[in-house]
Structures are given as structure tokens and as C-alpha cells.
Amino acid sequence: MKIIVLMKQVANKDAVLRIAGDEKWINEADVALQTNESDGYALEEALRTVEAKGEGEVVVCSLGPQSAKTVIKDALARGASRAIHIVVDDTKSLSAYQIAKTISDAIRDETPDLIFSGLQSDDASFGQTGVILAELLGIPHATIVIEVDRASLGDKIRIKRELEGGWYQWFTYDLPALLTIQSGISQIRYASLKGIMAAKSKEIREVTPTVEPFASATKIEKIYMPLKTKQTQILGDGDAKKGAVELVEKLRNEVRVI
Numbered sequence: 001m002k003i004i005v006l007m008k009q010v011a012n013k014d015a016v017l018r019i020a021g022d023e024k025w026i027n028e029a030d031v032a033l034q035t036n037e038s039d040g041y042a043l044e045e046a047l048r049t050v051e052a053k054g055e056g057e058v059v060v061c062s063l064g065p066q067s068a069k070t071v072i073k074d075a076l077a078r079g080a081s082r083a084i085h086i087v088v089d090d091t092k093s094l095s096a097y098q099i100a101k102t103i104s105d106a107i108r109d110e111t112p113d114l115i116f117s118g119l120q121s122d123d124a125s126f127g128q129t130g131v132i133l134a135e136l137l138g139i140p141h142a143t144i145v146i147e148v149d150r151a152s153l154g155d156k157i158r159i160k161r162e163l164e165g166g167w168y169q170w171f172t173y174d175l176p177a178l179l180t181i182q183s184g185i186s187q188i189r190y191a192s193l194k195g196i197m198a199a200k201s202k203e204i205r206e207v208t209p210t211v212e213p214f215a216s217a218t219k220i221e222k223i224y225m226p227l228k229t230k231q232t233q234i235l236g237d238g239d240a241k242k243g244a245v246e247l248v249e250k251l252r253n254e255v256r257v258i
Contacts (some may be wrong), residue, residue, distance in 0.1 A: 001056030001153075003046040004084075004107055006117035006130065007039040007075055009068045013122060023222045025092050035071045038118025042181040044188045045148055046116045047079045052150035057081035061107055063099060065089045069204065076199035077191035083204045084110075095218035096124075100132035106207045108137065114157070115178040119144060127180075134178040141178040142171060146185050 011017065012032040020027045043060070050056040060075040062068045063086040072083045086106050088094070094102075107115075115134070120127035127143075134141035146168065147160035161169045162182060191199075235250075236243020251258050 001050055001053045001114075002059065002110065002112045003050060003056065003114045003116060004059045004061050004110060004112040005039070005043045005046045005075070005080070006103065006115070006133075007043065007060055007062045007071050008036040008118070008121050009033050009062065009064050009071045010036045010122045013037070017225075019223060019225065023224070024220050025223060033067060033070065035074060036118050036121050036123075038120065038122075038181055038183040040118075040188050041183050041185055042116040042118050042179075043075055043078060043080065044186050045145075045179075045181055046114070047189070048186070049114070049148060049150055049153065053153060056113075059084065059110065059112070061086065061103060063088055063103060064091055072204055073199055074191060076202045076204075077195040078189055079195060080202075082202050084207060085204055086207045086209055088209065092124075092220065096126045096128035097132055100129050100136055102209045103129070104133055104136040105209060111176075113175050115139075115176070117178070117180050119180045119182050130178055130180040137176075137178070139176045139178055140173050141180070142173060143180045144182050145179045146182050148179070 010033065011026065011028065012034045015031045017031065018027045043058070046058045050058055058080045060072055060080045060083040062072050062083070064071075066087065069085060072085055076083060084106055086102060088102070091099070115130075115137075117130040117133075121129075131141055131143065142159050142161055144162040145159050146162045149158040149160070149170075152158035152172070156172050156174055157177060157179075158170060158172045159179060161171060163169055235246040248258070
């Protein structure tokens with residue numbers, strides 16, 4: 001059993017963000033970085049799946065600059081067997097397709113039984129990379145996975161998917177398959193001291209890809225902080241009854257909810 005887990009390094013969700021001078025991205029100079037939240041849950045599910053199977057390995061794959069090794073080393077300390085680091089300095093200029101294509105070229109020869117990824121990244125939030133990767137590799141995929149039935153694991157896997165309106169769906173997939181994992185479906189383990197020491201001797205294979213330009217690649221025109229606006233109207237000039245009448249008129253004629 002071989003499971004590849006896609007993991008991304010993103011800005012800390014509690015960090016104070018500032019727009020870079022070119023208005024194309026945030027200024028990352030003084031921003032603390034961390035593992036993308038849902039990717040952490042993907043790693044946990046992969047580790048538990050291999051443990052339930054009793055054999056196999058979890059291989060972490062991360063696309064990003066050299067700083068992404070922090071994410072990789074943390075994953076190795078938590079129990080991953082080895083890692084693949086696709087070294088790309090400027091990831092923000094890549095479309096979801098370009099990212100998926102680069103990852104597919106790097107892991108195709110690994111022939112994994114399963115690929116786990118987080119549902120979406122905390123920065124771009126495309127939620128497309130895993131789906132496109134499955135298509136490029138020619139394998140089935142499931143999105144918004146909230147439970148993995150490890151007892152069913154053989155040449156197939158049974159999973160539970162979250163649907164709209166509080167509904168869910170159980171579905172069985174042939175292996176190999178790709179699953180995008182929802183946040184919060186399990187309790188993420190901490191890296192132990194033993195794990196941290198063991199991570200120092202685990203393999204991190206670096207891949208330097210040639211990213212081909214595509215005409216359909218996403219282009220960031222400008223990013224900006226959400227605009228905060230506040231408009232206050234005082235109705236009735238202190239008269240509650242008059243204010244109620246004016247409120248009803250606005251709800252009927254302007255907002256059109258009554």
C-alpha cells in the first residue's frame with residue numbers, strides 16, 4: 001500500500017497580511033508560514049490508513065520554494081516515510097492546471113494506490129488541483145471526503161462524501177484513486193521527539209521541473225484587502241411609529257422583501 005499526500009505551505013491564518021508593492025500577492029517577508037489546514041488532515045488519514053492496513057508507506061509531495069521543506073519535515077516527523085519536493089519558487093503565477101500537471105509528471109512513476117490531498121488551499125482556495133491531477137493520471141476521484149472506511153480497503157475503498165444541505169453519500173471506488181479530504185474529520189497527531197529525530201534520516205527527493213506556459217494559465221491582475229463600508233440611516237427622526245412606517249416602505253420598495 002503506497003499513499004501519496006499532497007501538502008502545501010501557506011501563510012499562517014492568524015498572520016497580519018500586507019499587500020506587496022506590485023499588488024499581485026501578499027508581502028511574505030515577515031509572514032509566518034504553516035501547513036495548509038486540510039492537507040494536515042489528509043496526512044493524518046493517510047497515516048491511519050497505512051496503519052490499519054499493517055503495511056505500506058506514506059509519501060509526502062509538496063510543490064513550492066525551499067521554505068516548503070518546513071512542511072515536509074513536519075510531515076516526516078509525524079510518520080510519513082519519505083518525501084518529494086517539487087522546487088518551484090514562484091507558485092502564485094501557476095494555474096491549477098499547471099500545478100496539477102507538474103505534480104503528475106513528478107509522481108507518475110510512483111504508481112501509488114491512493115493519493116490524498118486537502119480539499120482546497122487556504123490561500124488560493126481553487127479546490128481544483130486534486131481533481132485535475134486525477135484526470136491527468138486517469139484515475140477516479142472523490143471530493144469533500146469526511147470518512148474513510150478502512151475496513152473495506154482491498155482493491156477498492158469505501159468513503160463518505162459530504163453533500164449539500166447536510167446530506168452525505170457513501171461510495172466505493174476502485175484503486176488507484178484520489179481523495180480530497182475535508183478539514184476536521186479526525187484528530188491530527190503531534191510530531192513526537194522520536195519522530196523528529198527519525199525525520200532527519202528520511203529521504204527528501206528534490207525535483208526541478210520545467211513548467212510549460214499555457215495560454216489559459218491564471219493571471220493575477222490585482223489583490224486587495226476587503227473594503228469595509230458602513231451606511232447608516234436614521235428613520236423616523238426619533239419617532240418610533242414614524243420610523244416603523246419608513247422601515248416598512250424601504251423593505252417594500254427598496255429591498256423588496258415584503
